[in-house]
Amino acid sequence: MKLTHYTIILLQVVVFTCASPALAKSPQKAAIQIILDNAYHKFKKQNPGENADYIPALAKVDPTYFGLALVTTDGKIYSAGDVSQPFSIQSISKVFTLSLAMEQNGPQVIVDKIGVNATGLAFNSVTAIEQNKARSVNPLVNAGAIAAVSLLDGKNEKAKWSGLSAWYNKFANRKLNVLEDVYQSETDTNGHNRAIAELLTSYDRFYGDVDTNLAVYTRQCSVAVTAKDLAVMASVFANNGIHPLTKKRLMSSDNVSRVLAVMTTAGLYENSGQWAYQVGLPAKSGVGGGIIAVSPGQFSVAVFSPRLDSAGNSIRAQQAIDFIAEQLNANIF
Ligand code: GLU
Secondary structure, rough: OOOHHHHHHHHHHHHOOOOOHHHHOOOOHHHHHHHHHHHHHHOOOOOOOOOOOHHHHHHOOOOOOOOOEEEOOOOEEEEEEEOOOEOOHHHHHHHHHHHHHHHHOOOHHHHHOOOOOOOOOOOOOOOHHOOOOOOOOOOOOOOHHHHHHHOOOOOOOOHOOOOHHHHHHHHOOOOOOOOOOHHHHHHHOOHHHHHHHHHHHHHOOOOOOOOHHHHHHHHHEEEEHHHOOOOHHHHHHHHHOOOOOOOOOOHHHHHHHHHHHHHHHHHOOHHHHHHHHOOOOOOEEEEOEEEEEEEEEEEEEEOOOOOOOOEEEEEEHHHHEEEHHHHOOOOOO
């Protein structure tokens, strides 16, 4: 939030607060809330795209949900729309699993055993593995994300899940549950991810039992979050590893910058370059319709809207975050 742009927002707020004296005491608070409200109203009526349907439970989610939340690094929370509606975190989970894999194994292991370059291909691409001689992908596509689970501590499925879910809970600052119908639906239709894990195993690029790690990965994708939860979770990345609400350090700042780097190059799959060009914030999408974006040192934002583009990224969430980032002059480039 640069000073010049801030001045413009403050002017808008001065006009707004003439009619609302209660807000006059807190212009910054009012400015951010106005921006979220404006984004909500601007994009509420247009709702293009389609729900994901390759996981049957996702096709049934009401496509009209639209929730926006923003958390500043000083721990203030702003929201608009359906911010308390639970939905499955899906691929956004990958950044939190990557964080734990990094904290447990160190950042170099991720480079050596998974890879960190963008594949430029779809989230569930088998070709990405085949066409790279080193079988190197990245932890934000399905192949690398399932491999990241295989690197986590825990001698069996229960132990692994217990460590991973406790890690997610720390970011959310509350206990998150699993949407069992989504877990079941995805488990019943998981042939493609199983094929990916088997293929990686055949190339010695998978680090444990396929069934165990696939079950944990599928469970992590089925975790229920709200837009507010996601903004709170992502705020740890915005605040360099320290949770803005609990003030506890969850990860090293060195690892945060590496997670943000992979989000920048691969967070929106094959559209990541276009996103960086247009919006300029590290981000991660999920086929459940959520997207998180991080403005380092400033804020995190999360938007939920189930309808996706052909790459698997929520269309309205992209539009809303683009608008909010632009209003807050947040492009890091
Ligand atoms: N659970 C989904 C899968 O493995 C996640 C994909 C996504 O959100 O992009 O296909």
